[in-house]
Amino acid sequence: MKGYKALIGKIWSKKHLLQYLSFSRYLRIARMRKAERDGVILWGRIPTTKCLMAVKPGNWLARKWYIDGNYEPENVNFFNKYLKKGMICIDCGANEGYFSLYMAKLIGPTGKVYAFEPTCGTYRKLLNNISANHFTNIVAENAAVGERSATVVLNEGPEGYEVYNTLGKVVHPSTRGVKFAPVAIQMIKIDEYCNMKGIHKVDMVKIDIEGAELLALKGMEQTLRGQKELLLLIEVDNQLTEALGYKVEAIKEWFLERDYTFKEIRSSGKLRDCHFTYGTGKMLVAAKGSHRLCQAL
Secondary structure, three states: OHHHHHHHOOOOOHHHHHHHHHHHHHHHHHHHHHHHHHOOOEEEEOOOOOOEEEEOOOOHHHHHHHHOOOOOHHHHHHHHHHOOOOOEEEEEOOOOOHHHHHHHHHHOOOOEEEEEOOOHHHHHHHHHHHHHOOOOOEEEEOOEEEOOOEEEEEEEOOOOOHHHOEOOOOOOHHHOOOOOEEEEEEEEEHHHHHHHHOOOOOOEEEEOOOOOHHHHHHOOHHHHOOOOOOEEEEEEOHHHHHOOOOOOHHHHHHHHHOOEEEEEEOOOOOEEOOOOOOOOOEEEEEEEOOOHHHHOO
């Protein structure tokens, strides 16, 4: 009875908590393996928002959020703090929709998420995840985002490695020995897309596109101009940008030339000074100098 109260009640000892978390993780691994054996789709719920999302056994992304329950907490915590009902968001590099679903839940039916994913197989999974949640506030596009609208070549990996697909040379350490094939895809310039769709107000743009972040920024100059309340959430990684022919400092210069203030997001969602050093990816938040967030930056 005493142990029962410790588990069910609010007073959890460290020992009980660790036992519960270990057992829960074991159950999730067992469910994933069973789904793989049976050849069926396993559905899980994203922490906090409880959005449904298909879990692909062996998929790196699925393992991070379904089994470990922790995928890019810096973005999650930032969204929780700054996204409000009715906001308009653009998700460049939506993948299977983890963050698109998260944003859609937070901004509600009066808001809108425009999600861009260039890989056909991943795009279909994105559509399935949107449909499973009955979201009508996500517009998904099967396209990359860049400095112009054109047909371009994407280096595309096998299933399970889609997260590393890139317009540049494949350089991520996790892709060693994995064969990537060139595939022709459509690339969209955000300025042209917003003009075509009549999008005049944007509150947040997330850009995580394997080194092509500067290209996307160049393609949304008109959209960003005059948007005093807009926040940019962008990944920077020297290794990935150099594979596309530029150094990550070029993103810093782009921000400074346009009166943007920027900081690195910590896992807690709090902000700290960013040093553009060589290494793994960092998530930055950038805002116009007049933005209210700049007081915290």
